[in-house]
Each structure stands twice: as C-alpha cells, then as structure tokens.
Amino acid sequence: MNTLFDLPADGPAKPRHSDLLDDLNPAQREAVTHAGSPLLVVAGAGSGKTRVLTRRIAYLLAERDVHPGQIMAITFTNKAAAEMRERVSDLVGRRANAMWVSTFHSMCVRILRREAKTLEMSSSFSIYDSDDTKRLITLVARDLDIDPKRYAARTLAVHISNLKNELIDPETAVADAGNDLERRVAEVYVEYQRRLNQANAFDFDDLIMRTVELLQTFPDVAEYYRRRFRHVLVDEYQDTNHAQYTLVRELVGTEANEAGIEPAELCVVGDADQSIYAFRGATIRNIEEFERDFPNARTVLLEQNYRSTQTILNAANAVIARNPNRRAKRLWTDSGDGEKIVGYVADNEHDEAAFVAGEIDALADKGEADYSDVAVFYRTNNQSRVFEEIFIRLGLPYKVVGGVRFYERREVRDMLAYLRVLANPEDTVSLRRILNVPKRGIGDRAEAVIATYAERERISFAQALRGAVSGEVPLLNPRSAKAITGFVELMDELGEVVESGAEVADILEAVLERTGYRAELEESDDPQDASRVENLTELVTVAREFTEFTAEVAGPDGELPEADPGVPEPGSLPAFLERVSLVADADSVPSPDGGDDGDGHDAGVVTLMTVHTAKGLEYPVVFGTGWEDGIFPHMRALGDPTELAEERRLAYVAITRARKRLYVSRSMVRSAWGQPQMNPASRFLDELPADLVDWRRLAPSSSSGGFGSSGGSPRAATTWGSRGGGGGASSRAASTSPFGKGWKDTVALKLDVGDRVSHDKYGLGTVVACDGAGPRATATIDFGAAGKVRLMLIGSVPMVKL
Ligand SMILES: Nc1ncnc2c1ncn2[C@@H]1O[C@H](COP(=O)(O)OP(=O)(O)OP(=O)(O)O)[C@@H](O)[C@H]1O
Ligand SMILES: [Mg+2]
Incomplete structure (x- = not known):
C-alpha cells in the first residue's frame, strides 16, 4: 500500500517543489519525498545522506504541511543538531524552534525532565558523566569490600555501561550472572543504581535506558510522544546501540496503538562501513535488520559521491573492501581523479x-x-x-x-559541582567533591562518619550534613561539626543567590567569591594556578554568553516560541548545567567555512x-x-x-x-x-x-x-x-630538508635567558644560559627537580617555548 504514497523517482509531484529538489539526484529526491512507510537510506560516505535528511525536513514543512513541533531529528553531535536547526530556520524562520533537533542524549534529558516524577525522580536531576560515574562506582565498590586490584572501578563501569546499553536492569543482571566477574558487576550495579536514584542523578547510559523504561512502562506517556512526533529522523544510524534502537522503536511504534494512533514516519540514514562505536555497543544489526524491524520499510541506496575526488574514493573503496562480511558497494563521482x-x-x-x-x-x-x-x-x-x-x-x-576538555579541568569541574549541588542538593557525588574544596577543615574521617550516618539512617548525604549541624551525628568531633556548620551556612547563602533569580554568571561569581576558591588560587605561586584562574574567568564568560544567547533565541518578547515543560527555563541554572553536561568533543569543531562561528576565535584555523x-x-x-x-x-x-x-x-x-x-x-x-x-x-x-x-x-x-x-x-x-x-636533534639538522624554504630556521628554537619552556622528557624549565649560534646553538635549562640540562636547539627539538 505504500506505493500509493511514492512519488515518481525522477521528479517532484508538484511543480512548486522544484527549488527544494532541484539540486538532488533522483535517488536523493526519492528519499526526500517518500511518504508513508519507514525509510532507510543506506549509502557510502559523502553521498548526501545528511543532506537528504535536512532536505527532507524542509520538504515536510514546505510541502507536506507538517508543523515543526511534529518533527524530531536525531543527530550524533550537538553541533550537527545546531547546524540542522539553522538550515531549517533559514527556510521557515523562528518556527524551527518548535522542532526537536538534538542528540539522543539531549532528547532524553528533555523527556526525562518533563516526566521525572513518573520515575520518582525530581526534574532537577543531575547528569553524571564518566568521571562522576567512576567516582560513584569507586565509592560503591569500596563499601562492598571489592578488591580494587581485581576489579578496577573502570572495568566495573564498562561492564555496567554495557549492561545498560543492552537494557539489562540490575535485577536481571543479578539473575543472569554466570561467573564471578558477572556476579561482582551485578552486585555493584544494584547498589550503584540505588545511589544514583538517591542522588537524583542519571548517568549517560541511564538517559537512554530510563527513557525506554518510561515509554515501555507508561503507555500514556508513550502515547503523548507518539501523538506529538509524527516524523522521526535519525542520522548516523549505523552507530546506534540496542538501547537507542529500542528508544526509536518505542517513539515511532510499529503498528497502530489502542488509541488508533498510526506509527510515526521514520527516516534513518547510515552507512554500515562507518560504524565506529562498537565499544559503546553500536551495532550495524540495526541497519541490516531494518526491514525486519519495521514492516513495509523502503530502502533507498545512494551511490554517487559529491565530496571527494575519484582518487580518494578509490583509496577508500580499496581499504574497506578488505573487510569481511560486508555488502559491497562502490562509490563514484563525476568530479574527476x-x-x-x-x-x-x-x-x-x-x-x-x-x-x-x-x-x-x-x-x-x-x-x-x-x-x-x-x-x-x-x-x-x-x-x-x-x-x-x-x-x-x-x-x-x-x-x-x-x-x-575544558569541562574536564579540575577547577571547572569543582565550580560545576558547586552549581550542581545548588540545583540539586541530593547530588552526592558533587557534594562530596566540594565538601572540603577549598580546604575548610572537613577531613576524610568526618566525611566517612557522615556517609556512614547517612547510610544507616537511609537519608541522603546532604540531609546527614544537616544532622551534623544539629548535633545528631555521633562520633563527629566538635571541630568537624563546626566546619560542617560553616559549609552548610555557606551553601544556604549561595542557595539564596540562586533563589533571588540571579543569572548563572553571577551565581558563579558568588561561588568563586564566597567560598574563597578564587582567592586561594590567586594567592598561590604555582603558575598552574594562574591558568586555573583564567579558566574560571572563561567559565564565567561561557555562562554570560549562555544567558545572552538564550535571550537572543527567545526574541525580544523574552518567550520561546513553544513553551515546553521538558525544557528548563531558558537561561536558568538547570538549563546551563544541562548544556555543559551534554557537550561533546565534536561540538567545538571550528566552523568549516572558516568564518566566525560566534565566539570570534575560530576563524581560519x-x-x-x-x-x-x-x-x-x-x-x-x-x-x-x-x-x-x-x-x-x-x-x-x-x-x-x-x-x-x-x-x-x-x-x-x-x-x-x-x-x-x-x-x-x-x-x-x-x-x-x-x-x-x-x-x-x-x-x-x-x-x-x-x-x-x-x-x-x-x-x-x-x-x-x-x-x-x-x-x-x-x-x-x-x-x-x-x-x-x-x-637526536643534531643529526636531523644535517639531513636534506624536505620542507623547502626556511625549514631549518623555523624548526630551530630561538631562546633567551629567562624563557620558560616545556620539554617532552624533562618537563617545565627556565633557560639559564645560551651559547653558540646557528646549528651549534645550545641552551642550558634548569628543569627544577630534573636538574640542569644543556640542549642543542636545531632540528626537531622535543621542546616548546611557553
Ligand atoms: N545532489 C548533490 N549535488 C551537489 N552536492 C551534493 C549533493 N548531495 C550532496 N552533496 C554535497 O556532498 C557533500 C557530502 O554530503 P553529506 O555530508 O550529506 O554526505 P553524507 O552521506 O552524509 O556523508 P557521511 O557519510 O560522511 O556522513 C556535502 O558537501 C553535500 O553538500
Ligand atoms: Mg552525514
């Protein structure tokens, strides 16, 4: 029956489509205009899969009268999501904001914020990244007396992550555990999950797994999203794992549900040869079995490549051809060798x-x-x-x-931990991180006493701290109790700043100021601390820009086009934390056109x-x-x-x-x-x-x-x-230069007494003497603990001037 909906492959159905379909080849056009049944576009690199996806959205809006709010598009990075949104805004203006274009993780955060209560969580939940996860697993493993030499926290974390990617819950993991390792993992998993809940936190894998749980357990919730999103589009489908696949299936549905809602239209694009996330559970099974998973599916193949020269494609074809068990395909281009x-x-x-x-x-x-x-x-x-x-x-x-990454630096993480505790006091991992940072006399022993008390009383760490203030915690010495009181008061004070509706940047300033964090760094002689201060200044700038950017998106009336309970209030602390929790590496890729991408630093690099x-x-x-x-x-x-x-x-x-x-x-x-x-x-x-x-x-x-x-x-x-x-350096200097003009000059390091350097082997140092000239130039450098070393300065010196 879906052939009824198919448009002729070689041309648009209505003449006014032409500008959207003009610069597409017939197969691409078919993918853009296909309607009714699930669609899979499989094709090699550079054949226009992403272009088809973006164009399809534009086509839905322009020609099929779909409202932007009915569209959910999933990309692999936030950057790709932003680009897609931008292209669509060019076509339909601010209406594009009602569309959900995001990564799997961002999309799930949005759903979970809205539905948190259903899962007995608060909508101000924290998102734990791999570092937080490892910290919490370390705590859990220690409490369960697990030997860290036999079962490292990292290993346990990987196994738990794999279980979550397969949608295996803690109880099933316990029941299925067949050997010692699996039993240990399951045991940690149970407790880890309990503590995540207690901390009102989701880890990265939970974002997907718990959303699936939500949709599968609560039909009315599933129905709400099914009604709302009539079009779901997924880029880079080859890198979805089992949990993500299930999520897509739950969102779209495979048959009309009890309320008579037909499945949403699904369009996925991918290339099995580009599946590179097996270590996160990605499986090309999702592509290979698409037609089985989704009845009536239509598959479109693209073969023409618009990106590369034939030489590059031949090289790519030759390399990938060596892989066994793949569907052979050959990319070609008409752009020449x-x-x-x-x-x-x-x-x-x-x-x-x-x-x-x-x-x-x-x-x-x-x-x-x-x-x-x-x-x-x-x-x-x-x-x-x-x-x-x-x-x-x-x-x-x-x-x-x-x-x-910027957000992995210690000082940045410390500040974010403060913000997270302010947004979600139950966030134990963050709370314990900042408990004694900067040092305020709450030692490890006091922390352990509080943790034990919390455990025994089945209350959160934050509540146990308050217990310490009112003298309810036994075995706590008075000095620690006093320090804890000071800390609780400080956090309450900062809490008031948040309550007063201050901007994120101002909250951050208050934290830096009132905790003494910045003062401590500024007083330090360590040059690293100076760069820490710079990073914190940068973080304040990020927060400032965040608020300004949100104001811009919201428009002069200050309102986003479609208020959505899944989205934290624009510019708010939770919105900021969500943004920084979900940044991916690829989000900082400089804009490809070399133009200014907004922060002014990325042009031409x-x-x-x-x-x-x-x-x-x-x-x-x-x-x-x-x-x-x-x-x-x-x-x-x-x-x-x-x-x-x-x-x-x-x-x-x-x-x-x-x-x-x-x-x-x-x-x-x-x-x-x-x-x-x-x-x-x-x-x-x-x-x-x-x-x-x-x-x-x-x-x-x-x-x-x-x-x-x-x-x-x-x-x-x-x-x-x-x-x-x-x-070594000297023999390199004698060789023929393969670099043409000026190579020797540029590679040689010019140093003066007093310059600071960083050397591969010796670390940081200061130049104390310079001798000789040209190829015989040397410098004597004081590397502190590593001593003084005299080095040649010509050739590829494994050292850089700071
Ligand atoms: N019909 C077309 N005419 C001209 N250029 C095209 C056409 N289709 C795609 N392109 C261009 O080819 C390039 C590759 O397209 P795109 O990035 O969409 O490919 P892809 O299949 O998503 O690649 P990858 O597998 O690497 O993700 C882009 O620069 C795109 O603008
Ligand atoms: Mg692509």
Whole structure:
C-alpha cells in the first residue's frame, strides 16, 4: 500500500517543489519525498545522506504541511543538531524552534525532565558523566569490600555501561550472572543504581535506558510522544546501540496503538562501513535488520559521491573492501581523479609533525588552501601534542578538538559541582567533591562518619550534613561539626543567590567569591594556578554568553516560541548545567567555512582531532597521521579480527573526510611512555593501491635518495632500523630538508635567558644560559627537580617555548 504514497523517482509531484529538489539526484529526491512507510537510506560516505535528511525536513514543512513541533531529528553531535536547526530556520524562520533537533542524549534529558516524577525522580536531576560515574562506582565498590586490584572501578563501569546499553536492569543482571566477574558487576550495579536514584542523578547510559523504561512502562506517556512526533529522523544510524534502537522503536511504534494512533514516519540514514562505536555497543544489526524491524520499510541506496575526488574514493573503496562480511558497494563521482594521495615516512613524530606543518604552510603560501580547509587526524588524543608544539613554533593557527576538555579541568569541574549541588542538593557525588574544596577543615574521617550516618539512617548525604549541624551525628568531633556548620551556612547563602533569580554568571561569581576558591588560587605561586584562574574567568564568560544567547533565541518578547515543560527555563541554572553536561568533543569543531562561528576565535584555523570526532565532517585537505601498526590500527586490534575490522572502518572514515587532497604519513620511531619505539607501517597503507600514492619520502633522512621517489611500497622503509630511537636533534639538522624554504630556521628554537619552556622528557624549565649560534646553538635549562640540562636547539627539538 505504500506505493500509493511514492512519488515518481525522477521528479517532484508538484511543480512548486522544484527549488527544494532541484539540486538532488533522483535517488536523493526519492528519499526526500517518500511518504508513508519507514525509510532507510543506506549509502557510502559523502553521498548526501545528511543532506537528504535536512532536505527532507524542509520538504515536510514546505510541502507536506507538517508543523515543526511534529518533527524530531536525531543527530550524533550537538553541533550537527545546531547546524540542522539553522538550515531549517533559514527556510521557515523562528518556527524551527518548535522542532526537536538534538542528540539522543539531549532528547532524553528533555523527556526525562518533563516526566521525572513518573520515575520518582525530581526534574532537577543531575547528569553524571564518566568521571562522576567512576567516582560513584569507586565509592560503591569500596563499601562492598571489592578488591580494587581485581576489579578496577573502570572495568566495573564498562561492564555496567554495557549492561545498560543492552537494557539489562540490575535485577536481571543479578539473575543472569554466570561467573564471578558477572556476579561482582551485578552486585555493584544494584547498589550503584540505588545511589544514583538517591542522588537524583542519571548517568549517560541511564538517559537512554530510563527513557525506554518510561515509554515501555507508561503507555500514556508513550502515547503523548507518539501523538506529538509524527516524523522521526535519525542520522548516523549505523552507530546506534540496542538501547537507542529500542528508544526509536518505542517513539515511532510499529503498528497502530489502542488509541488508533498510526506509527510515526521514520527516516534513518547510515552507512554500515562507518560504524565506529562498537565499544559503546553500536551495532550495524540495526541497519541490516531494518526491514525486519519495521514492516513495509523502503530502502533507498545512494551511490554517487559529491565530496571527494575519484582518487580518494578509490583509496577508500580499496581499504574497506578488505573487510569481511560486508555488502559491497562502490562509490563514484563525476568530479574527476584530482590530485594523487601524498605519502610520507617520517624519522620520528616530530619530523612527521614538521612535515605536516610545512605542507600546510606551503599550501597556504600558494593560495591553494586556507588554514580552515585543513584537518589533521590522529588515532588517539595524546598524539596532538607534537602537532601543537610545532604549530605554536611556526605561528600556524590551529584548534585541537577534544583531548583534555575544558569541562574536564579540575577547577571547572569543582565550580560545576558547586552549581550542581545548588540545583540539586541530593547530588552526592558533587557534594562530596566540594565538601572540603577549598580546604575548610572537613577531613576524610568526618566525611566517612557522615556517609556512614547517612547510610544507616537511609537519608541522603546532604540531609546527614544537616544532622551534623544539629548535633545528631555521633562520633563527629566538635571541630568537624563546626566546619560542617560553616559549609552548610555557606551553601544556604549561595542557595539564596540562586533563589533571588540571579543569572548563572553571577551565581558563579558568588561561588568563586564566597567560598574563597578564587582567592586561594590567586594567592598561590604555582603558575598552574594562574591558568586555573583564567579558566574560571572563561567559565564565567561561557555562562554570560549562555544567558545572552538564550535571550537572543527567545526574541525580544523574552518567550520561546513553544513553551515546553521538558525544557528548563531558558537561561536558568538547570538549563546551563544541562548544556555543559551534554557537550561533546565534536561540538567545538571550528566552523568549516572558516568564518566566525560566534565566539570570534575560530576563524581560519587548522583543525586537529581524532578520526572518531571527524565523523560526518568534510575538509578540502586532510592529513591522516600515525598510520602505523600499533597506533592505527590500534595495538588492541592487532590480534583481533573484529577490532581490526572496526579500525579499518575508521580508516575508511578518515579517508572519506577529504574532498580534494589526502596525505597519509607514518613515523619510523615514536616515543611511547618516554621510550622510543619502532612501529611497522600500518597495514592500511599497504592496502592503498600503489598507483594512487605519490610517496614524497620513503626512506629515513640518512639516505636522501628516498626523497621525491614515487611508487613503491611504504614498507620499503621498514628495513631501516639501525638508529633505533637515537638520532637526536643534531643529526636531523644535517639531513636534506624536505620542507623547502626556511625549514631549518623555523624548526630551530630561538631562546633567551629567562624563557620558560616545556620539554617532552624533562618537563617545565627556565633557560639559564645560551651559547653558540646557528646549528651549534645550545641552551642550558634548569628543569627544577630534573636538574640542569644543556640542549642543542636545531632540528626537531622535543621542546616548546611557553
Ligand atoms: N545532489 C548533490 N549535488 C551537489 N552536492 C551534493 C549533493 N548531495 C550532496 N552533496 C554535497 O556532498 C557533500 C557530502 O554530503 P553529506 O555530508 O550529506 O554526505 P553524507 O552521506 O552524509 O556523508 P557521511 O557519510 O560522511 O556522513 C556535502 O558537501 C553535500 O553538500
Ligand atoms: Mg552525514
């Protein structure tokens, strides 16, 4: 019956559609206009899946008279959600605000805030991230006398997370536990979940699992959402896990329910070859069995790629073709072969970074690319540092996405913990975090006494603290009791600031001031504390902008277009906390057009990030670095075919981000844990067809014959090994420069007495003497505890001037 709804594949049904459908190919057009039954769009990278999704929303609004409030679109990052909303606003103006475009997690938070009471939670609940989760699990495991050496908190956390992704509740986990580990995990899970409830908190996995529980247990709640959302669209469907799949199914429904509400229209897009989140339980089963899961489903395949050159696509096709059990598909483009892929074998990671920097510089000089056109990818976050060092030295503007994120810094987390306790006093993890920060005389023993008392009386930690104030807690010494009284009074005072309706930034200022947190940092001599103060200033700025931004969205009348009980009051403390809890790495990706994305800092910068974060993005120039067995593919995957297949998909994602130019590089020697380590070439390099790659350099610097040679295999260089991690700065200086003009000058570090530096091995230091000039320049540096060291300053010095 759904064929009745199908529009002709080669053209719009009504002439006025034309501007929305004009720049789509017939298959894309079919996906945009398809109506009635569930729709799956499966296609390789860059074939316009995301474009189809966005366009479909526009089409629903413009041509099918769907109200924005009936649409729920799910993307993988908040950034993608914002972009989608923006594109839709361009089409329908402020009405777009009534549409739900968000990540799975944000969507669930919204539903849970609205329905918290049904689950016997308060709508001011906290959201625990992985760090909070680990803290709470550590506490639970300690209380259950679990040996942390046998069962590390991290391991327990991973297992519990897996159970939640499979929608297994604590009771079922206990019943199903078959071995010692499973029994331990289940035992911790039960108690952990009890304490989460008590703390009025959800962890990340709960956001999904508990929403599913809500929809499955309370038919009237499910019906409300089913009535409301008549269109559900999901991007990157290959990365949904079982819990997310079930959530989608519950929202949409598979048949008319008792009240006669038909299933909502579902449209999902994905690419099984880009499934890279198996470690979070993602399963391509959800794509493979879509047609079974959703009766009458329609599948549309897209094959034409609009992103990359044929060379890049051939490389991607060749690599992914090695994966077993996949549905073969070939991407093609009519945009021509383009440039060859450039390969480079570096001496060490510093040399590799210098090569990348040199190429970027050259491309910019020649006007072939702006900095913002360029992305540098690596497998794990810790690989970013060498790039940062050289980019700083060369003055190349860049931005690292992810890594130790702003919101993971200690001082930022401390402040957020204060805010969280103010919003939700039952948030025990946050409360215990700030109990004695800054130090106020509430020691570990006092904390333990309070915890035991809370446990015994079955009251929350916050209530137990109040008990201490009124002298009800036995075994607490008077000094501690007094300190606790001071703390409770302080929090009450801050609570009044919140009650008075102060802006988040002002609440934050009050916390910084009245706790003495800022004063303590300002009085410290430690330079790290100075940067902490800066981060806190930044946090206040973030809060200020948050309020301003909310005011802007709300418009001059101060009201959001559609008041929704699921959304915390705009600009409020809970809204702010929700925003920062759900930021993902990819949210800080600089805007691709190189323009000002709002905060004014991101214009024209090179983007550095892991391949995982790059999913869904595209750049004219891409550097894939660290292609070494043990790095990429990751060490963990070397002996495991399933993991290796996942790494290969990751390589496919990396390659297919490139629009015009792709570079791949590896390093002969790389330091790991302070030790030089030789890594063989990545097997993925061998899988690139030889005729597609121009090997700019295959051999180490000791034999300059390797330069400029093309063809051949990257493995040719692995026979070299005599230098075994030695080398060092001076021998590098003698080599032929592969970087062209000015390379030596730029890589050499110019230092003066008094300069502060950071060295890979010795850490922070101060220059106490400089000698020699040119290639013989040296500096003597005082590294404090590591002593004074005299270092050569030419070549790739593993050190950066601060
Ligand atoms: N019909 C088309 N005509 C011109 N350009 C197109 C067309 N379809 C898509 N594009 C462009 O091709 C690029 C890739 O599209 P898009 O990001 O939607 O692909 P995707 O399938 O979602 O990729 P990925 O798998 O990486 O998420 C974008 O720049 C998009 O604007
Ligand atoms: Mg996409």
